[in-house]
Amino acid sequence: MEFRITHRSKDCRARTGEIELPSGDFETPVFMPVGTKGSVKAVSPEDLGEAGVRIILANTYHLYLRPGHRIIGRLGGLHRFMNWSGPILTDSGGFQVYSLTPLRTISEKGVTFQSHIDGSRHFIGPEEAIDIQETLGADIIMAFDECVPYPSDYDYVRRSVELTTSWARRSLDRKRRSDQALFGIVQGGMYADLRETSARELVKMAFDGYALGGLSVGEDRATRLRVISETVDFLPQDKPVYLMGVGTPEDLIEAVILGVDMFDCVMPTRNARNGTLFTTTGKMSIRNATYAEDGRPVDENCDCYTCSNYSRAYLRHLFMAREILSYRLNTIHNLSYYSRLMADLRTAVQEDRLFEYCTKFYGLQEKGIG
């Protein structure tokens, strides 16, 4: 992996860059849609490309359980399996083990857990997480970590950071493939000194990038921004910074200002399937009766496939009738919105007018849907 910073903002920590990976290149800051089970829900790889998506995330935990990483490996790896030739990042499975499984036991060795699908018992430690991710074959893989619940008391988080640090070391030691980049994950709950400890320990190791984990777990926005800001201070300036599982357009803008380069979140895709569409003038619930006879596109400022070809009235009809096409058209729009947001942010950073962009963005959002 190559990471080149192309511009640093004069006013804040924001920067633009380029990441080169075996499956392709892209500019940062970048948003990665989530393809949990080897499919970004409701859309095809071609749809993703047309929506401006350059890298996607897939969930190791889900693919490990179903269809199984070995099957994917024998069929030529995840890129070929899902017919997506661009870059892929896989998470380590840690987050899902803590958030989805009915029972789990954590030890120094790793985590024993029950499948949320059939209750079968499994074990994943740092070595297994790396092995699985090497078999899946993503361009970027993640170290195994413990994601602590929120809130957690100081002593628990302190011990957890020690575990995550040790697992990060073992993840690095286990790595065999030279064509995959490996990122470490900073934990430490909402405690500034533990985030610092976690970051300092990981930076001692030769990771290709650094992720901020354990956020968007229930903390308020101010706390989240504080933790991001305090953590980024201790990360090397020449490595990509990846904020995991965040978030709304506003979250992305603020995190870019704080120096974050990469994002993933189910927000655009999940909202699309719930009928919530992002527009330059705010969020729209397409089920609203207001749109029953509205012949306009979702967003007059959007040139995505959905906005180029379908009216609000038709999209409302599809959603109310639970037509499968509804989920695809809504998802294409929301992903296009996120791609354009990131492209606009990159341009604003490069032209040193990020705050001007923010002022305009929030002004338009307050205007509301026309």
Added chain:
Amino acid sequence: MEFRITHRSKDCRARTGEIELPSGDFETPVFMPVGTKGSVKAVSPEDLGEAGVRIILANTYHLYLRPGHRIIGRLGGLHRFMNWSGPILTDSGGFQVYSLTPLRTISEKGVTFQSHIDGSRHFIGPEEAIDIQETLGADIIMAFDECVPYPSDYDYVRRSVELTTSWARRSLDRKRRSDQALFGIVQGGMYADLRETSARELVKMAFDGYALGGLSVGEDRATRLRVISETVDFLPQDKPVYLMGVGTPEDLIEAVILGVDMFDCVMPTRNARNGTLFTTTGKMSIRNATYAEDGRPVDENCDCYTCSNYSRAYLRHLFMAREILSYRLNTIHNLSYYSRLMADLRTAVQEDRLFEYCTKFYGLQEKGIG
């Protein structure tokens, strides 16, 4: 509407032809996928085009109830509403009124019924059916008919044929738009003489084409083929013959031999969503564990988007994981299969080797999935 017969088989009633409509031309025999509520389930207009689809059917009953034909009319008609620029045929709503509504009362005037969605009361007679279809704006519209249950006693069907004949007359009288073709629907249950009566009465009127209704309602295959054969005898040779709601690939082949030009059925799309895929060597249930590691395409003889890009293993995974993409990829394949089947039948008719084609078709089907 123009209908030109391009070839008549030497051995049977099969023929090929061309139909010209305001929204486009296509060759017959043709299969029309069903876009019940203004969307062929799980696919986009572009997907349809790539799958070789040239004309689709939409259901008047469903669109009348939701979103309402007037809304569609005010938004520029059904073609524009659903972004499908090719030919559309709308049914008259009759079949759904009889098959879906919880309560209905039939009189000489028309049918009073309750919506299957919210129980609201509605009335549709031949005049209303034509008005609604003129507002929707399809290229081909259908006369309002009574579709009798199976089995029904002779006297009931006899009186029903009289009603259908009278409604056909009134449908013709009501028609105002000159850019839409209007087809009459032959009824008569499984009674040869009533089918003859129905056909003879309709042929006296100036319909642009003739449909066989009231089939695929529970009768056995032999009865269905007998009724098709007996009815086609009484229809004019220079008008398209449309067999409504039928059916399997085998049904289509046999009906083509009997002189049918047009078909519609939910079979390829509904089966796709249930994981049943059509192939040149028979039907495949993609959920079968046999395919868990099968890297081959669904059908080695198929060049559709799905077969060109995805393995049986991936399609099985998507289906088992209930991923939305599963329904789209399966539907694209099944529609492509039906398009190719019809194209192969047209070629076989034109080259006067239809029976050779049938022998090969049934031979391959018996071979089973490899």
